[in-house]
Amino acid sequence: MRPNIVFAFADDWGRYASAYRNHPGESTIHELIETPNFDRIANEGTLFLNANVPAPSCTPCRSSILTGRYFWQTGLGAILQGARWDETIPTYPLILEDAGYHIGYTYKVWSPGLTTNAPYGGARTAYESAGHRYNNFSLEVTERLEDSGLEIEDAKQEIYDETLANFESFLDARDDDQPFCYWWGPTNTHRVWQQGSGKKLWNIEPDDLKGRMPDFLPDVHEIREDFADYLGECQAVDAGLGVILAKLEEIGELDNTIIAVSGDHGIPGFPRAKCNLYKLGTEVSMAVRWPVAISAGRTVDDFVNLMDIAPTFLEAAGVTLPQGMTAKSLMPLLKSDASGQVEPERDFVVTGRERHNLIDNPGPNDGLPYPTRAIRTKDFLYIHNFEPDRWPAGAPMGLDDPNTEPPPAEELLNSYTVVYPDLDKGPTRSWMIYNRAKPDVAPLFELGFGKRPQEELYDLNKDPHYMTNVAAEPEYEATRKELHDRLLAILVEQQDPRLVESPPRFERPPYAGPVPDEWKRENAIGVESLGTSR
16 A cells, blocks of 8 residues: 655744754753654654755755755756746656645645745645635734634634644545645744744743853843744644644544654744754754654664655655656665664765845845855764855845944834845844844854855864854864865765856856846735845
8 A cells, every 4th residue: 555645844943843852962942842743753753863954945945855856956946036946847746646646735835936836736736725824823823812812722723723624625635545645834933923922822931041042142031032932833833733643543544644744944033044054054853754664763863855855755655766866765764673873874964055035236246146055964064155255144235334223123123124134034133133233242143144254164063053163273174175075076966056067057047136027926025025034
């Protein structure tokens, strides 16, 4: 019997789940949240300790996962603003549909981009009959508390019921005994969420985060509250996952279903996280359950790239992989009885990014990407920034001068702005911009918002929060050269335009320059909102 496939893939979820609490070297932030449904998947299947995204930007990451290719191998799917789908590139859901699977999705798969969610069949395979309020979970729940006087759990249940109804409509549309492939893609962990909701809705006390934050973030109440609110949204994702598990159990399909759970990159609105190749940007939670083939209670140390999902699902379904799929199936890891390092060659992962957001103002860098690639091993993180004269967080529009007055607080916090457009708006960004001239904040602001050298190297055993770049230190020269050469060799082998084209396509239209009006219209983006991080 061919297995069903369910992929729960949350926007901006990152690496926060209580299943990671008891593993050495993990953040103590895991101690503050409860994710019982993710933990169930991990306990009854396999928990991955070194899962990373191919790109810490939603559209290129999703292009990579759907195709089983590095993001730069997906045409205009390699960028966010201006992304356009190339329908000649095969994707795992459409391959499975051709093989007889019933496919469908709820919420986000591949967007923003032309045509929206095309790699999964577009509007034809969408199942959102009950709506998409889940994507604004804390805002919707808070509104119901205020307008109807509901109790918190009752207000949450209304939103949970939406996910159930959407999933049921998908199941009802399949033929009897037809295997199915479903993608549940909530975006509530993306901005914007309700300020104070972490405590109000989930009893996460912001100041319990004191002393637990990454060293590059100011450990102040405002930023701790912002982080706590995000953790609440992570718990909301887990609750929705529980709805899907319960339905699968009810219809007797749970054990014949491969369930994989993860997210498309790290936390939004925080420097050195989303859109960055540091751990907080590329590390994600990941667990897989399939009792027919996967032993329970295993943890895997192997470095895996989420693009490996596509060949894994196809292999499980008994479908031949298409030409051009460069990712490597996880089936040997999943079917092994071993924990720890299973395949010795999986001792690294390569990540990267090109264009995310951009400014729409005249200037020499208008529409250009921030091109960067990295290789991560157990002990080191090496990053190569191809254009170190550009701004990694997006153009500062004069705010690199600490004496420049920022926009009004309300505008900076609550409206889209072209200031540092590759960092999502929110309380953390606002606080750091307004306090950037303070002596204790200035060096942290520079780490998060300032320009970076061409090469970065971090000794993760001594410097787990990657605060000190040792690329130029003599005692690390052998390591720097080894990782530099290894990374570039992989990029050449995989035909990365940054290495094999001169000039690379990412520096010229349609990959660079002004975003086409057609793309702006479809994504409802005007000039004033081009600072939105998606």
